[in-house]
Amino acid sequence: MNEANRMKKLPMYLFTIIDDLKKQAIAKGLDIIDLGMGNPDQPTPKHIVDELCQRAKESENHRYSRSIDKVECELRAAIAEWYKKKFNVDLDPEKEVLPLIGSKEGIAHISLAFLNSDDIALVPNPAYPVHFNGVLIAGGILHNLPINETNNFLPDLDSIPENILKKTKMIFISYPNNPTCAVATEEFFEKAVKFCNTHGIILVHDLAYSDIVFDGYKAPSVLQSPCARKTAVEFHSLSKSYNMAGWRIGFVVGNERILRSLAKTKGYIDFGLFKPIQYAAIKALTGPQNCVDDTVKMYEKRRNVMVKILQEIGWCVPKPKATFYLWARIPDKYSALTSMEFVSLLISEAGVVLSPGTGFGDFGEGFVRFALVENEDKLIEAGRRIKKLLEM
Ligand SMILES: Cc1ncc(COP(=O)(O)O)c(C=O)c1O
Secondary structure (H helix, E strand, O other): OOOOHHHHOOOOOHHHHHHHHHHHHHHOOOOOEEOOOOOOOOOOOHHHHHHHHHHHOOHHHHOOOOOOOHHHHHHHHHHHHHHHHHHOOOOOOOOOEEEEOOHHHHHHHHHHHHOOOOOEEEEEEOOOOHHHHHHHHHOOEEEEEEOOOOOOOOOOHHHOOHHHHHOEEEEEEOOOOOOOOOOOOHHHHHHHHHHHHHHOOEEEEEOOOOOOEOOOOOOOOHHHOOOHHHOEEEEEEOOOOOOOHHHOOEEEEEOHHHHHHHHHHHHOOOOOOOHHHHHHHHHHHHOOOHHHHHHHHHHHHHHHHHHHHHHHOOOOOOOOOEOOEEEEEOOHHHOOOOHHHHHHHHHHHHOEEOEEHHHHOHHHOOEEEEEOOOOHHHHHHHHHHHHHHHHO
16 A cells, blocks of 8 residues: 655654654643644634524535535625725635635645646745645645745745746745744735746735734735736635634635636535535624634733743743744753754653644754643643743
């Protein structure tokens, strides 16, 4: 039962390894505080759940969903309306909006839709894993763009060699960024759009954290840049903004031709979204948004608490403007360890789960990521346990 070569190229999925380490720690009797996966801990708002329950009782919603069906048309219209309100960008709901079974699904399939075996995709490193794993699964060629503190975690587009550019078909970017928490300016997006238009490259922007922003910061859309629609698509998720991670719903907007090819690819693979989930998503996007504000306030408080605790124990970590993560350099005492070794030690000795930087690519080495998906009491307890480990 030999796996396909393209699958052998993939590293073992990070969270599978972490789950094994967690299992071993639980078997030893340790209590676990899980700040590993970016899996929101709050419930989906009631009005959204109620809509799902009601729509699930209507038998006509149990059939396959087709793009011409009423609910899909209404969902695309709701997405376009949300975009206009949030970014002042006009979208044609029929041609420039495509609902997805979670944004991860669409990000993986866009590589499958466009990459031939001699096409290069540029991917910042570290990155959210599906950005590079999608390229490998599709059989394309991956070219890493290292991002680090020196370049403000923004890829240096001017340094890409001409021979690479000639074969480049796509670039993946994502700001606010997971795992580094970096944000990008509108100027950076304008530059990226110009660069892609000049070189005929598809610009894929993953804006999963558009709502999780703090201290008055607003995350721009790449589609606000002039001429972006010539080359760009932008992915969004309802998982974080509305605590709907398990529901599997996201969407992509932007260049009509790119969306048509992605829809064609998906058409051979899936049958769209369960209709009650689509109705619930319409409620989420068009209903009251104070639930989003409450979620953001909660993450902002958690961020403040965790950064302060870490600072008090001598682990200085930047305070991010967005996302619900912290991207932290491994403390000096353990800097000889790899990020995976440090995370294993934290799990086995302290029962605290973080994500190793290398789970997001080789250039994540030396860092770990905190996901602030536990309540403040748990964060304080995690800080106490980490302190003990640092003093050992
Ligand atoms: C940057 C980024 N993009 C996409 C996703 C996937 O979101 P979804 O639940 O919509 O598939 C995540 C999830 O953590 C993410 O961090």
